[in-house]
Amino acid sequence: MYEQLYHQFSGIDDTHWWNIYRRELVGDLLKNTSFPEKSKILDAGCGTGGNLRFLARYSSELYGLDLSETAISFARQKNPGASIISGDINNINNFYRPGFFNLITIFNVLYHVWVKNDYDVLKKIFDLLSPGGILILSEPAFRLLWRNHDLLDMGKTRYSRRELSGLLEQCGFKIECATCFNSLSFFPALALKIAEIFLPAPDPEKSQIKELEINGALISAAALYLLSFERKIIKKFRSIPIGTTLLIKARKPA
Ligand SMILES: C[S@@+](CC[C@H](N)C(=O)[O-])C[C@H]1O[C@@H](n2cnc3c(N)ncnc32)[C@H](O)[C@@H]1O
Incomplete structure (x- = not known):
């Protein structure tokens, strides 16, 4: 990712409604999941560390990995007790033993151009999980929504639910x-994507992601209130067909 974005992301890790909402949904997915004592949790592509801090509620045995030194230094400041290393998710099996983790999270990482082969990475993640272990994955949804945001993030694609679920099943999940x-x-x-056709392209080396600037206490409270209805629907039906991001809970069979 472009360097300036790690600074932008770190600044809104805990305050942006989108981050807060995703954590609420992940909390819902993990609600009735019992973890053994001293469970090992890995956030692969941990970025600037806000999600690791959230995951601390499930275990104190926290691990993080990211390719960016800038991200890692933010993540270490926020999670002094976690073991956070510099590493490439493409070779994640070089860093940890098979079956070591009870829970692995990958939040908006696979879609990155630095990830060479999604199947290969997910297969390695499968091997790192203990039997019965859980993977929580979020990635951008709908190719139709591809826009400047994705370019700045250094995205390579956006996914369909069927595509990502299919890949996970092929790996054994x-x-x-x-x-x-x-x-x-x-x-x-979608409207923004259309508007961007008429706007000058952003300079990827310098630009911040404008959408992430739509924030603040009031906006956040309003967004989370409106999204609370969606959250209830997801809780009840386990799935909704439309949205900007995909969220998947998958398990390695025991
Ligand atoms: C969009 S950010 C998401 C950060 C965090 N997971 C979140 O959702 O808030 C993508 C992260 O994946 C990391 N990343 C991308 N490719 C990677 C790779 N091959 N190995 C390790 N980390 C990678 C980037 O450095 C960045 O921190």
Whole structure:
């Protein structure tokens, strides 16, 4: 990712409604999951560390890996007790023993151009999980929504639910939940994509992601209130078909 974005991301790790909402949904997915004592949790592509801090509620045995030194230094400051290393998810099997982790999270990492082969990475993640271990994965949804945001993030694609679920099943995972989320942003994102056709392209080396600037206490409270209805629907039906991001819970069979 472009360097300036790690600074932008770190600044909104805990305050942006989108981050808060994704953590609420992940919390819902993990609600009735019992973890053995001293469970090992890995956030692969941990970025600037806000999600690791959230994951601390499930275990104190926290691990993080990221390719960016800038991301790692932010993540270490926020999670002094976690073991956070510089590493490439493409070779993740070089860093940890097979079966070591009870929970692995990958939040918006696979879609990155630095990830060479999604199947290969997911197969390695499968091997790193203990039997019965859980993977939580979020990635951008709908190729139709491809826009400047993705270019700045150094994205390579966006995914369909079927495509990502299919890849996970090929690796041996059982899907427990696969849903889109953030349905309220779907049409605004589409409108923005159309508007971008008429706007000058951003300079990737310098630009911040404008959408992430739509934040602040009031906006956050309003967004989370509106999204609470979507959250209830996802809780009840385990899946909604529309949204800007995919969220999947998958398990390695015991
Ligand atoms: C969009 S950010 C997401 C950060 C965090 N997971 C989140 O959702 O807030 C993508 C992260 O993946 C990391 N990343 C991308 N390719 C990677 C790779 N091949 N190995 C390790 N980390 C990678 C980037 O450095 C960046 O921190």
